[in-house]
Amino acid sequence: MAERMLQFVRLEQRQPEKRDATTRAADWNEVYTEFKATDAADQASRCSQCGIPFCSVHCPLQNNIPDWLKLTAEGRLEEAYEVASATNTFPEICGRICPQDRLCEGNCVIEKGFESVTIGAVEKYITDTAWEMGWVKPPTPLREREQSVGIIGAGPAGLAAAERLRLQGYQVTVYDRYDRVGGLMIYGIPSFKLEKDVVLRRHAQFEAGGIQFRLNCAIGQDITLTELRARHEALLIATGVYKARDIDVPGAHLSGVVAALDFLTTSNRQGLGDAVPEFESGALNAAGRDVVVIGGGDTAMDCVRTAVRQGAKSVTCLYRRDKANMPGSMREVKNAEEEGVRFEWLAAPEAFLGDGQVSGVRAVRMHLGLPDATGRQQVEPISSSGFTIKADLVIKALGFDPEDLPAMFGEPTLGVSRWGTLRIDHRTMMTALPGVFAAGDIVRGASLVVWGIRDGRDAAAEMHKFIEARGAGLAIAAE
Structure with missing residues (x-):
């Protein structure tokens, strides 16, 4: 093992420099500055190169994290990029937006006592350097195949599949109902977490590799699923889930009570230079307004921090559980607190107040009760604990459910679960079709x-x- 590893006993954990909260709240640039080469190498050298790398075990992609940390510490960045990209289609995106505190870094073996290795920031540094140096190449196959595949959805799952299949030599066409590639990476995640050029350059790279994109194409309207099945040897449905969960309280349909994705998409489109009437009219613009966001996940954090940057008068996050039980990343909560967001923990909305236009949220205090079947504590209201928060823009960030794909695609034989997600054979990932x-x-x-x-x-x-x-079956039949 290289002498430069195991430096956690000598070097403290360091993240890239975080920009001042006041400064960053006034623009849409990313929160952290770039690592310098020496800092990235130093932080990578803190890796203990343990025999059972729990960072890799707890990464959904099983990334070979200790390997590319070691290569980074040794200054072998091109090799580090090759290792990182072997298991991850978008390491620069995961380095920016993955909740490392819950995944790789949260399970680092040196975390107790020495603080974890700064994995996410090093991953981002490796791949950003690879782009700058021209090491990132289009997905060009060694040989072409005649067979074609179709992919419905240009989000992370669809794009990852497209890249893998193109490298196998297949003729790949990606269909998406939106006008840009990236799914929620382009329209759902704000620029201060994921700058849009980072996503758009992947689109250009994939096109250069021969992947075809048909945008503004709604399956079931512009083309049927039956037509796509006839056109391609295989299809992948990777549409994501976009149906916003609602809340059944009085006043839920007042003007000024909006869905999180509508708010975020409008903001991202405006930042990309699109004409967005809903933003210009102020309907989906937080500037000068008292904003309340309902929810405790990463989408809620995206909303509160977007509202701050739009110039909101005040921003409050209302969440029915406490901080320790928040589903969102603790890093995002901390960033939001630094930027002036007020949190009302253990509080849930009872009604949205107003005459036509929302003017406030009536809420009630909650307490954590006994665990339910999943082991999570139930929440119960505290009697006579109601209070009111002033609000003229309320954003519902309550999560997402699947749209009715069998109806949308005109294909009732597509099986769905009781949650509306598509049923597949988990061994083959194939649907009922x-x-x-x-x-x-x-x-x-x-x-x-x-x-x-x-x-x-x-x-x-x-x-x-x-x-x-x-x-192979067709060949046997032909014989």
Whole structure:
């Protein structure tokens, strides 16, 4: 083992420099500055190179993290990039937006006592350097195949599958109903977490590798699923989940009570230079307004921090459990607190107040009760504990459910679970329709980008097996 490893006993953990909260709240740039080469190497050298790397075990992609940390510490960055990209289609994106505190870094063996290795920031540094140096190449296959595959959805799962299948030589076409590639990475995640050029350059790279994109194409309207099945040897459905969960309280349909994704998409489109009437009119613009966000996940954190940057008068996050039980990343909560967001823990909305236009949220205090069947503590209201928060913009960040794909696609034989997600054979990732596969959030429910990448890569492998097996069967039949 190189002498430069195991430096956690000598070097303290350091993240890249975080920009001042006041400064960063006034723009849309990313929160952390870039690592310098020496700092990245030093932080990578803190890795203990342990025999059982729990960082890799707890990564959905099983990234070879100790290997690329060692290569980074030794200054062998091109090799580090090759190792990182072997298991991860978008390491620069995961380095930016993965909740490392819950995954790799949270399970680092030196975390207790010495603080974890700064894995996410090093991953981002490796791949950003690879782009700057021209090491990132289009997915060009060694040989072309005649068979074509279709992918419905240009989000993380769909793009990961597209890249894997293109490298196998398949003719790949990606269909998406939106006008840009990336799914929630382009329209759902704010620029201060994931700058849009980072996503758009992947689109250009994939096109250069021969992947075809048909955007503004709604399956079931512009083309049917039946037509796609006839056109391609195999199909992958990777649409994600976009149906916002609602809340059944009085005043839920007042003007000024909006869904989180509508708010975030409007903000991202405006930042990309699109004409967005809803932003210009102020309907989905937090500037000068008292904003209340309902929810405690990463989407809620994206909303509160977007509202701050839009110039909101005040921003409050209302969450029915306490801080320790928040589903969102603790790093995002800390960043939001630094930027002036006020949190009302253990509080839930009872009603939205107003005459036509929302003017406030009536809430009630909650307490944590006994655990339910999942082991999570139930929440129960405290009697006579109601209070009111002033608000003229309320954003509901309560999670997402699947749309009714059988109805949208005009294909009632597509099987769904009781949650509305697509049913698949988990051994093959195939739906009830032969040759039609599914992956990502439309199967597992709303989840992380890193899980979408994992599912997309796994689905690509199963699609390849299916096409190969069918080709072998046809050859036998012809004989």
